[in-house]
Amino acid sequence: MPSHAKPAELARARVADRVRGQLMQSALKELLDTVPRARAALPHLAALEDALGRRGACAIGEVPPHWLATIIRQLSSLPLRDDDPELQDLLSRLCRALSLHQLPPAAAQDVEEAHPSDFHDPGCLEVREISHSAFAEEFPTQAGRREVPAPGA
Numbered sequence: 001m002p003s004h005a006k007p008a009e010l011a012r013a014r015v016a017d018r019v020r021g022q023l024m025q026s027a028l029k030e031l032l033d034t035v036p037r038a039r040a041a042l043p044h045l046a047a048l049e050d051a052l053g054r055r056g057a058c059a060i061g062e063v064p065p066h067w068l069a070t071i072i073r074q075l076s077s078l079p080l081r082d083d084d085p086e087l088q089d090l091l092s093r094l095c096r097a098l099s100l101h102q103l104p105p106a107a108a109q110d111v112e113e114a115h116p117s118d119f120h121d122p123g124c125l126e127v128r129e130i131s132h133s134a135f136a137e138e139f140p141t142q143a144g145r146r147e148v149p150a151p152g153a
Contacts, residue, residue, distance in 0.1 A: 014056075020089070021056030025049055027086035031078055038078070045074040052090075060093045065101035068094060 028049045032038040039046035044067050051059035063071065072094050080087050 017058050018056035021052045021059060023086045024057060024090045025052035027084055028052065028075075028090065031080070031084075031087060035078060042074040042077075044071045057093065060090075060097055063094075063097065065098070068098040068101065072098060 028045070032042070032046065032049060039049075048059065048063065048071055051062070055062065072091070075087075075091055075094065080091065082088070
């Protein structure tokens with residue numbers, strides 16, 4: 001949130017952050033409940049589950065950098081569904097937090113300011129299958145088609 005934000009905007013953002021964290025915690029709880037002894041086997045993830053409930057989504061930013069990769073590995077080892085927006089949001093935020101810690105401090109600040117949206121993670125790449133013809137229409141020069149200049153041009 002920008003430093004010039006109004007108190008009401010800041011309050012709304014804090015409430016939204018807490019609710020988002022509780023939604024992520026609920027989804028994570030449900031996921032961990034499906035795997036027997038998951039909390040004992042995945043203690044870093046269990047600690048994050050607790051922190052999300054107490055602190056909201058801002059708890060992700062408070063995770064020590066050396067634990068982020070462990071938590072991401074632990075979460076990725078579980079059967080995540082693509083259609084679970086809270087868990088996908090959690091994983092995306094964890095990846096973003098890790099990538100910000102791996103950048104020099106000035107560059108991390110630039111990334112934060114350049115991408116303020118909660119729904120855009122510049123560190124993630126979306127890959128999907130498309131047909132060759134759809135690719136050729138979108139990227140004609142990369143599909144092996146070269147534009148031939150018109151005669152006399």
